Amino acid sequence: xxxxxxKFKVKQGKSKCVDEWMEFLxxxxxxxxxxxxxxxxxxxxxxxxxxxGQEFLYWFSVQGEGGQEVENSQHWVDQKHLExxxxxxxxxxxxxxxxxxxxxxxxxxxxxxx
Numbered sequence: 571x572x573x574x575x576x577k578f579k580v581k582q583g584k585s586k587c588v589d590e591w592m593e594f595l596x597x598x599x600x601x602x603x604x605x606x607x608x609x610x611x612x613x614x615x616x617x618x619x620x621x622x623g624q625e626f627l628y629w630f631s632v633q634g635e636g637g638q639e640v641e642n643s644q645h646w647v648d649q650k651h652l653e654x655x656x657x658x659x660x661x662x663x664x665x666x667x668x669x670x671x672x673x674x675x676x677x678x679x680x681x682x683x684x
Contacts, residue, residue, distance in 0.1 A: 579663035591654035610637030
């Protein structure tokens with residue numbers, strides 16, 4: 571099981587596009603949730619931060635081993651998600667992976683994830 575939190579920088583001037591992206595994911599949540607099964611993604615959340623005139627998105631996830639990469643998905647919702655990604659995420663900023671120090675998942679829930 572992988573527990574990850576990664577920080578990505580939003581391209582300058584793309585805040586409205588990020589608004590649209592997050593609205594898209596929320597609007598089509600039923601379809602989004604279906605794609606998570608192929609990825610063996612148990613939890614995925616996106617957080618947003620604005621600081622000192624810059625904007626960042628953080629991806630938090632709990633994922634099983636051996637899931638399909640989103641880039642290999644044929645689901646229409648994943649393809650649209652990746653279009654937004656290319657439009658909004660700054661490729662010149664190296665993503666920052668934060669290190670999990672403590673993972674607190676009760677055993678009965680963890681057993682259902684493996």
